[in-house]
Amino acid sequence: MEVNDALIRQLATLSRLEIGQEEGEEIRLDLQRMITFVEKLNELDTTDVKPLLHMTRDVNVFREDAVIPEISREEGLRNAPVHTDEYFSVPKVIKK
Numbered sequence: 893m894e895v896n897d898a899l900i901r902q903l904a905t906l907s908r909l910e911i912g913q914e915e916g917e918e919i920r921l922d923l924q925r926m927i928t929f930v931e932k933l934n935e936l937d938t939t940d941v942k943p944l945l946h947m948t949r950d951v952n953v954f955r956e957d958a959v960i961p962e963i964s965r966e967e968g969l970r971n972a973p974v975h976t977d978e979y980f981s982v983p984k985v986i987k988k
Contacts, residue, residue: 893931895923 900920904911911919965978974981 893927895920895927899923 897916897920900911900916900923903909903919904916969975969978969980972980
């Protein structure tokens with residue numbers, strides 16, 4: 893597959909990006925390298941290779957869930973510019 897200026901403009905339009913001429917050339921070269929790499933992978937014989945579900949053989953590796961208090965509520969609220977006795981006070985961000 894060849895990456896040309898029309899494809900770069902189409903991708904820019906779809907992604908709502910403004911791409912200049914120099915950036916377009918750099919993106920074209922990067923995309924061409926990626927596509928060449930994927931096409932090279934298609935040359936491999938994978939008929940006897942099972943698909944991977946995980947990258948390692950480790951299954952369900954979990955750590956022990958332990959509650960370790962780091963700082964008290966008072967220490968956490970001490971640095972807040974505006975707070976009550978129990979909570980941070982933040983400006984309203986949802987408008988009706």
